[in-house]
Amino acid sequence: MLLPDKCSIKDKQGDRPNPPSYIVSIMHDSGEYMVGVVCEGHKGNMERRLNKMQESSKLPKGAIKFVQLRPVGTDCVANHTDNLTE
Ligand SMILES: [Zn+2]
Numbered sequence: 001m002l003l004p005d006k007c008s009i010k011d012k013q014g015d016r017p018n019p020p021s022y023i024v025s026i027m028h029d030s031g032e033y034m035v036g037v038v039c040e041g042h043k044g045n046m047e048r049r050l051n052k053m054q055e056s057s058k059l060p061k062g063a064i065k066f067v068q069l070r071p072v073g074t075d076c077v078a079n080h081t082d083n084l085t086e
Helices: 040-055 074-084
Strands: 022-028 031-038 063-068
Touching: 022 040, 031 040, 040 063
Parallel strands: none
Antiparallel strands: 022 031, 022 063
């Protein structure tokens, strides 16, 4: 699955979106509906935005689900361990 590598929420002053921390989807009767990715700092913004869009029927109604992406730093730690064994 190909995911965007930047947060879906753009700040007004921001032209440097953060890397995403969560995949955001809506659990709907007909299945899971992926709406985007979001960074840790914009999780609340995203939820409020989706709630509004659900109220105005721009998105299907259903529970909003945040699935955490691979924790940041894991690769880095693994690489350091490899280096130490040489
Ligand atoms: Zn963000």
